[in-house]
Amino acid sequence: MNIETVAIQSTTHTDSQYGSIGTPLYQTSNFRFRSPGVSTGYDYTRSGNPTRNTLEQVLAELEGGAGAVAVSTGMSAIATVLEHFDSGSHIICTHDCYGGTARLLNLFKDQGKFEVSFVDLSDPISLLDSIQPNSRCLWIETPSNPLLTVVDVEALAAIAHSSNLLVCVDNTFLSPFNFLPFEFGADVVIHSTTKWLNGHSDVCGGAIISKTTELAERFKYLANALGTSTGVFDSWLVLRGIKTLGVRMRQHEANALVIAAFLEKHPNVSQVFYPGLASHPTHELAKRFQKGYGGVISFRIRGSYENEVCHVLGSTKIFALAESLGGVESLIEHPATMSHASMGAELREKAGITDDIIRISIGIEHIDDLLADLSQALDFSCFAEKQSAFTAKEEVVA
Numbered sequence: 001m002n003i004e005t006v007a008i009q010s011t012t013h014t015d016s017q018y019g020s021i022g023t024p025l026y027q028t029s030n031f032r033f034r035s036p037g038v039s040t041g042y043d044y045t046r047s048g049n050p051t052r053n054t055l056e057q058v059l060a061e062l063e064g065g066a067g068a069v070a071v072s073t074g075m076s077a078i079a080t081v082l083e084h085f086d087s088g089s090h091i092i093c094t095h096d097c098y099g100g101t102a103r104l105l106n107l108f109k110d111q112g113k114f115e116v117s118f119v120d121l122s123d124p125i126s127l128l129d130s131i132q133p134n135s136r137c138l139w140i141e142t143p144s145n146p147l148l149t150v151v152d153v154e155a156l157a158a159i160a161h162s163s164n165l166l167v168c169v170d171n172t173f174l175s176p177f178n179f180l181p182f183e184f185g186a187d188v189v190i191h192s193t194t195k196w197l198n199g200h201s202d203v204c205g206g207a208i209i210s211k212t213t214e215l216a217e218r219f220k221y222l223a224n225a226l227g228t229s230t231g232v233f234d235s236w237l238v239l240r241g242i243k244t245l246g247v248r249m250r251q252h253e254a255n256a257l258v259i260a261a262f263l264e265k266h267p268n269v270s271q272v273f274y275p276g277l278a279s280h281p282t283h284e285l286a287k288r289f290q291k292g293y294g295g296v297i298s299f300r301i302r303g304s305y306e307n308e309v310c311h312v313l314g315s316t317k318i319f320a321l322a323e324s325l326g327g328v329e330s331l332i333e334h335p336a337t338m339s340h341a342s343m344g345a346e347l348r349e350k351a352g353i354t355d356d357i358i359r360i361s362i363g364i365e366h367i368d369d370l371l372a373d374l375s376q377a378l379d380f381s382c383f384a385e386k387q388s389a390f391t392a393k394e395e396v397v398a
C-alpha cells in the first residue's frame with residue numbers, strides 16, 4: 001500500500017469489539033486482570049496501552065521498521081536512545097543539529113558520561129577521520145537544521161557500520177512521507193512527532209522506530225524503565241494527525257517551492273536555503289534520497305540583526321513568531337536567539353548559523369496570502385527613509 005493509504009487504513013481497523021472507524025481512546029492508567037497472573041495483555045499504561053500501541057504500529061509501518069515506541073517528546077526519544085549506550089561511549093553527531101540535541105550531548109559530555117564529536121558530515125571522509133575505538137553511535141540529522149544541508153546517509157551508514165556504530169537518523173524534518181532512512185542503512189529512526197506527523201501544533205510527542213525486533217524491544221524496555229512513554233490522549237491526537245499526512249505534506253511543499261523561488265529573487269534576501277531549489281548545494285543529494293523537500297526554508301537577510309532582521313521577524317501577520325515547525329500554520333523564527341540558542345555561540349559559529357538567518361515553516365494557508373505577508377515584511381523602505389533623513393541632517397550640520 002502507498003503511504004497515504006497506510007496512514008489512514010492502519011488507524012481504521014483497530015476496534016475488534018464494535019468496529020469503530022475512529023481509534024478508541026483508552027484513557028486509563030491501569031487494566032483489570034482477568035484472574036491472578038492473567039492480564040488482558042495490558043496491565044499499566046506506562047508499559048503499554050492499546051491506543052498508544054496503535055500509534056506505535058502505524059509509525060513502524062510508515063517508516064518500514066520492525067517496531068516503534070511512542071515517547072513524550074522528540075527530546076525524550078533522543079534521551080531514551082542515548083540511554084542504550086554504555087558510559088564512556090563516543091557519539092558522533094551532525095555539527096549543525098537541532099540545538100536541544102547539542103545541549104543534551106554536551107550535558108552528557110560535561111558529566112563524563114560520553115565523549116562527543118560534532119562533525120560536518122557533508123563530507124563522509126570526515127566521519128572516517130572521527131571514528132575512535134570507543135565510537136558507538138552515529139547521529140544524523142538530514143536535512144540539517146536550520147541550513148537544510150542534506151547528507152549522503154547511504155555512504156555515512158556504510159562507513160559507520162564498518163566500525164559497528166549504530167546509525168540513528170532524526171527524520172523529524174522530512175517525515176516518512178518524504179524520506180525513509182531504513183532504505184539507506186539507518187538502524188534507528190527518531191521523530192519529534194510534535195512536527196509534521198501530528199501537524200496541528202497541539203501536541204508534544206516523540207517516537208523511536210527500529211529496524212530490527214531486538215532494537216525495538218530494547219527501546220520499549222528503556223521507555224518503560226525510564227518512564228518516557230507518551231500519554232494516551234497525545235497518542236490519539238498524533239494518530240488523528242497522521243491520517244492527513246499525505247495531503248498536508250504535498251501542500252506544505254507546493255507552498256514552500258513557490259516561496260523559496262520568491263525569496264531567491266528578492267533584493268533584500270542574500271541567500272536561500274531550501275533543498276528543493278536547484279541552486280541549493282545539496283539539491284542533487286536531496287533528489288537522490290528524498291521523495292520530497294519538505295516545508296522548512298531558511299534565508300539570509302541583507303542587513304543587521306537589530307534593524308532589518310528584527311523588522312522582518314516583527315512585521316509578519318500570518319507567519320507567527322514562534323519556535324517549532326511542521327504545523328498547518330506558517331511560523332517564522334530566528335535560530336540564533338530561539339531554536340538554536342541552547343547550542344552555544346561557539347558551536348553555532350562552527351555550523352554557520354549566523355545572526356542574519358531567519359527560518360520559516362510553511363503552513364497550508366493560501367499561497368497568495370503567504371507571499372503578500374512576506375512581501376510586506378521584507379519591505380525595508382522605512383530604513384531607506386531613516387537613512388535619507390540621517391544623510392540630510394548630516395548635510396545640514398556640515
Ligand SMILES: Cc1ncc(COP(=O)(O)O)c(C=O)c1O
Nearest residue numbers: 073074075098170172192194205
Ligand atoms: C530535528 C529536531 N529533532 C528533535 C527535536 C525535539 O523535539 P521536541 O521539541 O518534540 O522535544 C526538534 C525540535 O524542534 C527538532 O527540530
